[in-house]
Amino acid sequence: MNLESPRAGRDGDVLAVVSQSGPTVTFFDAATDASLGALDLLAEPHELCFDPDRRLLWCTNTYYSGYYHANQGRRTQLTVIDPDERRIVDVIDLAPEHAPHGLALDGARNRLYVSVEGDTDRPGGVVVIDTDSRTVLGRMSVGAPGPHWFVIDPAGTKGFATNKEAPFISILDLETEEVVTVEVPGSEGLAVAADGSEVYVAAPYGSFTASDPDSRPVNGIRVIDTASARVVDVLATEHVVFPVCLTANGVLLAAELRMTPHGPSALGNHLPGRLNAFDPRTRHRIATVELTGRFPLTMTASPDGRLAYVAAVTSSTVDIVDLHSWEVLSSLDIAKHGEPGAHGLAYIPRSG
Numbered sequence: 001m002n003l004e005s006p007r008a009g010r011d012g013d014v015l016a017v018v019s020q021s022g023p024t025v026t027f028f029d030a031a032t033d034a035s036l037g038a039l040d041l042l043a044e045p046h047e048l049c050f051d052p053d054r055r056l057l058w059c060t061n062t063y064y065s066g067y068y069h070a071n072q073g074r075r076t077q078l079t080v081i082d083p084d085e086r087r088i089v090d091v092i093d094l095a096p097e098h099a100p101h102g103l104a105l106d107g108a109r110n111r112l113y114v115s116v117e118g119d120t121d122r123p124g125g126v127v128v129i130d131t132d133s134r135t136v137l138g139r140m141s142v143g144a145p146g147p148h149w150f151v152i153d154p155a156g157t158k159g160f161a162t163n164k165e166a167p168f169i170s171i172l173d174l175e176t177e178e179v180v181t182v183e184v185p186g187s188e189g190l191a192v193a194a195d196g197s198e199v200y201v202a203a204p205y206g207s208f209t210a211s212d213p214d215s216r217p218v219n220g221i222r223v224i225d226t227a228s229a230r231v232v233d234v235l236a237t238e239h240v241v242f243p244v245c246l247t248a249n250g251v252l253l254a255a256e257l258r259m260t261p262h263g264p265s266a267l268g269n270h271l272p273g274r275l276n277a278f279d280p281r282t283r284h285r286i287a288t289v290e291l292t293g294r295f296p297l298t299m300t301a302s303p304d305g306r307l308a309y310v311a312a313v314t315s316s317t318v319d320i321v322d323l324h325s326w327e328v329l330s331s332l333d334i335a336k337h338g339e340p341g342a343h344g345l346a347y348i349p350r351s352g
Contacts, residue, residue, distance in 0.1 A: 006306050006307055006322045006324065006325075006329065007030075007031050007032075009304075010030040010031040010302075011031050011350070012031075012349075012350025012351075013029075013030035013031065013302075013347065013348065013349050013350050014027050014028065014029065014030055014036065014083060014347075014348040014350075015027070015028045015030050015309060015318075015332075015345065015346070015347055015348070016028075016048055016050075016057060016083055016345070016346045016348060017311060017318055017332065017334050017342060017343075017344070017345055018041075018045045018046065018047075018048055018059065018341075018342070018343045018344040018345075019045075019316060019334050019335065019339065019340075019341045019342055019343070020044050020045055020046055020062075020067075020313070020341040020343045021316075021339040021340055021341030022038070022040075022041070022045075022334075022339060022341060023040070023041045023042065023043050023044060023045050023341075024038040024039060024040055024041060024045075025038065025039050025041060025045065025048070025057070025059065025081065026038040026039075026334055027039075027083065027086060028332060030302070030347070033320070033330055033332060036086070037086060039081065039086050039087070039088070041059065041061070041079055041088075042061045042075065042077055042079060042091070043061065043063070043064050043065060043075065044061055044062050044063040044064065044065060044066075044071075044075060045059050045060065045061055045062075045079065045343070045344065046059075046060045046061070046062040046100075046101055046343050046344055047059070047060045047101060047102060047103050047298070047343070047344040048103070048344035048345060048346040049103035049104070049105050049112070049346065050083070050105075050346040050347070050348055051105055051107065051112075051131060052107070052349070053107055054131065055082070055083065055084060055351065056080055056081065056082060056083075056089070057080070057081040057082075057083050057346055057348070058078060058079075058080060058081075058103055058105075058112060059078065059079040059080075059081060059344065060078060060100040060101055060102075060103060060114065060344075061075045061077040061078065061079060061100070062074065062075055062099050062100060062101055063075055063099065068146065068148070068164065074098035074099035074117060075098065075099070075100075076093055076094045076095040076096075076097060076098045076100070077091050077092065077093055077094065077100070078091070078092040078094065078100060078114065078129075079091050079092075080092065080134065083346075083348050084351060090134060092129070092134055094114070094116065094127055094136065097116040097125075097127055097139065098116060098117060098119075099116055099117035100114045100115070100116050100127070101114075101115050101116070101117070101147070101148050101149070101150075102114070102115035102147070102148055102149045102150035102151075102161070103150070104150050104151050104152045104159065105131070106152055106156040107131075108156060109156055110130060110131045110132050111128055111129065111130065111131065111137070111156075112128075112129040112131050113126050113127070113128060113129075113150055113152060113159055113174075114126065114127045114128075114129060114150075115127075115142075115147040115148060115149070115150040115161055116139075116147070117145065117146055117147070118144070118145040118146070118147075122141070123141050123142065123143050123144055123145055124141075124142055124144055124145050124146055124147040124161075124163070125139050125140055125141045125142055125147065126139065126140045126142060126147065126150060126159060126161060126172065127139050128140070140159075140172055140174075140177045140179075141177075141179065142161045142163065142170035142172065142179065143170055143179055143181065144161075144163035144164075144166035144168070144170060145163075145166065146163055146164040146165065146166065147161040147162070147163050147164075147170070148161075148162055148163070148164050148188070149161070149162045149188065149189050149190055150162075151190055151191065151192050151199070152174065152192070153192050153196035153226070154192075154194060154195070154196055155196055156174065157173070157174055157175065157196075158171060158172065158173060158174060158196065158226065159171070159172040159174050160172075160190060160192060160199050160201075160226075162187035162188060162189065162190050162201060162202070163186075163187060164186060164187065164188075164205050165186045165205050165207070166186065167183060167184065167185060167186065168181040168182055168183050168184060169181065169182050169184055169187050169190070169199075169201055169224070171226065171229055180229045181229075182224050182229050182230060182231065183231070184201055184203040184204075184222050184224075184231065185203050185204035185205070185217040186203060186204045186205025186207075187201050187202060187203045187204070187205060187222075188202040188203070188205060188206055188240075188241065188242045188243075188244075189201075189202045189241070189242055189243045189244040189245075189298075189299075190202065190244055191244045191245055191246040191252065192226075192246070193246065193280065194246070194250065196226060197225070197226060197227065198223055198224060198225060198226060198232075198280065199223075199224045199226055200221050200222075200223055200224075200235075200244055200246065200252055200254075200280065201221065201222045201224060201244070202220075202221060202240075202241035202242060202243070202244050202254060203217070203220070203221075203222045203241075204216065204217045204219065204240065206240045206242055206257060218234055218236050219236065219237045219238065219239055219240050219241065219256075220234055220235045220236040220237040220241060220254070221234070221235040221237070221241065221244065221252070221254055221278070222234055223235065223280070223283070233283055235252075235254070235278050235283060235285070237254060237256050237276055238256065238274075239256040239257055239258050239259075239274070240256065240257050241254045241255065241256055241257070241276075242255060242257055242295075242296060242297050242298075243255045243296055243297060243298050243299035243310065243311075244299070245299045245300060245301055245308065246280070247301040247305035247308070247323065248301070248303055248304060248305040249305035249323075250279075250280065250281075250305075251277050251278070251279070251286070251305065251323060252277070252278040252279070252280045253275060253276070253277055253278075253299060253301070253308055254275075254276045254278070255273050255274070255275050255276070255291065255296035255299055255310050256273055256274045256275075256276065256296070257270065257273055257295055257296060258270065258271040258272070258273060258274065259271065270294040270295045270314050271294065272290065272291050272292050272293060272294055273291040273293060273294065273295065273296035273310070273312060274288060274289070274290060274291060275288065275289040275291055275296070275308065275310060275319075275321060276288055277289075277323070277326070287326040288326075289321055289326050289327065289328065290328075291310060291312070291319045291321075291328065292312075292315070292317065292319055292328060292331050293310060293311070293312025293314075293315045293317040293318070293319050293331065293342075294312050294314040294315040295312050295313045295314035295315070296310045296311070296312050296319075297311055297312065297313040297342075297343060298310075298311045298343055298344055298345050299311065299345070300345040300346065300347055301323070301347070302347055303347065303349060305323065306322070306323055306324065307320055307321065307322060307323060307329075308320070308321040308323055309321075309345050309347070311334075311342040311343060311344070311345050312342060313340060313341055313342055313343055314340055315340070315342075316333070316334045316335040316339070316340040316341055316342040317331045317332060317333055317334060317335075317342060318331065318332040318334060318342055318345070319331050320332070
């Protein structure tokens with residue numbers, strides 16, 4: 001048993017957290033949880049992606065206000081941030097593409113993949129950006145209106161897009177742009193295995209409209225074999241899952257959203273979430289953790305696989321979970337002027 005403090009060796013490391021309603025990104029000392037200050041951003045920042053080679057943070061600006069299917073217009077920008085100096089270094093306009101959301105980095109090929117929503121004249125897709133020149137190289141269609149989260153395999157050959165309410169995920173060949181779909185009942189977050197052999201997809205889609213529980217698909221994680229492009233297993237959970245994360249130690253994390261019992265199924269009527277940990281090899285659940293945050297939406301883990309960070313958008317907090325003791329160590333308050341919206345996360349190791 002490793003008795004070393006989960007904070008050990010984190011001096012100089014930083015956690016960056018977006019508040020989409022702030023709109024800000026706040027920086028925290030990963031060793032002490034102390035706030036290091038916040039940077040104001042364009043409206044509705046959503047996801048973060050850290051480029052360790054250039055030491056830059058990429059941030060999607062998705063809407064002018066609101067959220068998916070309930071917004072007052074879709075933005076077209078990416079913000080590039082220097083996390084060491086905590087300043088904006090660039091704003092990239094993707095127009096005519098809009099509502100950028102998911103981010104996936106291929107550092108070996110200097111490419112950043114950005115999922116974008118579709119429109120009446122074409123489906124959603126993935127925009128490819130050169131991270132050196134910060135210019136758009138192209139666009140690939142995913143065949144669905146609302147691609148949200150996007151990941152790539154470690155080889156940089158395949159990309160995987162979850163498509164919210166569309167009844168499939170899209171598997172993209174990143175060189176030929178060929179698309180293969182795999183049937184799932186709508187989808188949210190996802191993660192890909194370290195060897196690229198499987199992808200783990202949160203399904204079904206998290207709808208906030210009332211539905212007959214007997215007619216709903218089983219909540220949980222669909223395990224998809226990437227070679228055959230088919231679902232090979234389901235890791236069931238009691239409630240719908242939004243964020244999914246695979247740690248460096250190979251632990252699969254999935255956070256459930258829980259609603260107020262017998263109340264209206266509406267955004268905001270949330271109880272604290274629950275974190276599940278699975279061994280993807282055996283498919284066994286190895287732990288559950290009761291979270292303090294309401295509506296866990298995004299999640300990341302420290303590079304050593306010891307800590308999980310779970311951002312909850314309704315409470316605007318980030319629960320820090322020890323993945324050895326399976327307890328919540330602390331909770332960071334992200335709200336600015338009482339506004340909700342904790343969203344994207346990035347763990348930034350110290351320089352050098």
